[in-house]
Amino acid sequence: MSDLIKPDLKFLINSFHHFNKLIFSNELPTPDFRMSSARTFGGQFKWTNKYNPATKKINPTAFRIVLSNFQSRPRQVVEDIIIHEMIHFFITYKGLRDSSPHGRIFRHYMNHINSKLGRHITISMRGRQSAEKPSDALCIENNRNIPVEHSAPTVGKPEKSYICLAEMTDGKTLIARFAVTMILQIDREIRTWDKVCSHSWYYSTDSCFSILPRCRSLKLYAPDSRQLKVLAEKRTIRFKVTPDGRLRQI
Numbered sequence: 671m672s673d674l675i676k677p678d679l680k681f682l683i684n685s686f687h688h689f690n691k692l693i694f695s696n697e698l699p700t701p702d703f704r705m706s707s708a709r710t711f712g713g714q715f716k717w718t719n720k721y722n723p724a725t726k727k728i729n730p731t732a733f734r735i736v737l738s739n740f741q742s743r744p745r746q747v748v749e750d751i752i753i754h755e756m757i758h759f760f761i762t763y764k765g766l767r768d769s770s771p772h773g774r775i776f777r778h779y780m781n782h783i784n785s786k787l788g789r790h791i792t793i794s795m796r797g798r799q800s801a802e803k804p805s806d807a808l809c810i811e812n813n814r815n816i817p818v819e820h821s822a823p824t825v826g827k828p829e830k831s832y833i834c835l836a837e838m839t840d841g842k843t844l845i846a847r848f849a850v851t852m853i854l855q856i857d858r859e860i861r862t863w864d865k866v867c868s869h870s871w872y873y874s875t876d877s878c879f880s881i882l883p884r885c886r887s888l889k890l891y892a893p894d895s896r897q898l899k900v901l902a903e904k905r906t907i908r909f910k911v912t913p914d915g916r917l918r919q920i
């Protein structure tokens with residue numbers, strides 16, 4: 671572990687192509703590469719979900735891998751961080767539905783790569799820095815943006831949809847459809863999310879929302895123009911909690 675390096679963009683790009691060939695059979699497209707001086711994470715994988723009206727599917731796009739050069743680390747550790755982010759990339763790109771950002775599928779690939787290539791890729795939770803585990807990737811995933819997890823669109827059959835529309839601090843407008851039983855919890859969570867400026871709830875039976883998964887956790891998606899138009903013409907809805915703990919629309 672004496673081989674300390676301070677990674678740069680060239681190292682990130684070269685490593686990506688090396689491991690893409692070695693581990694992922696060159697299946698990953700070349701993402702956007704960025705360096706960061708952040709101390710709170712070692713690497714990040716980001717992407718955007720985009721709705722394709724032709725196929726009526728939400729596809730992941732605009733992939734980006736960010737690597738922190740805040741501190742010098744052993745070369746092996748930096749490589750493990752890059753591979754860690756590439757596993758996220760692979761899962762997202764393939765549209766695999768994992769149980770959580772570091773769920774069953776992620777750990778399957780991680781363990782397989784570790785044993786096959788003698789690597790030490792690990793999972794680290796947000797912001798936790800561990801001196802005992804220098805190989806921790808210390809990643810922060812874009813885990814508000816879980817990869818494709820949409821139900822099959824139902825054509826022509828109106829479905830009840832409770833939609834949350836959120837105005838984000840970066841100026842974007844995002845939406846999500848939630849199970850009615852989750853509204854109270856989601857409403858609480860979204861209020862504490864610092865990237866959300868404001869949010870409002872809508873009820874609709876328009877089939878344009880059927881493409882969205884009925885989420886049971888806080889996830890937001892980029893709306894298409896039709897969904898935005900439908901919401902713009904609707905009034906927001908408000909809820910109150912009844913004494914017996916039920917949610918009632920007011």
Ligand SMILES: [Zn+2]
Pocket residue numbers: 754758771772807809810811
């Ligand atoms: Zn991760």
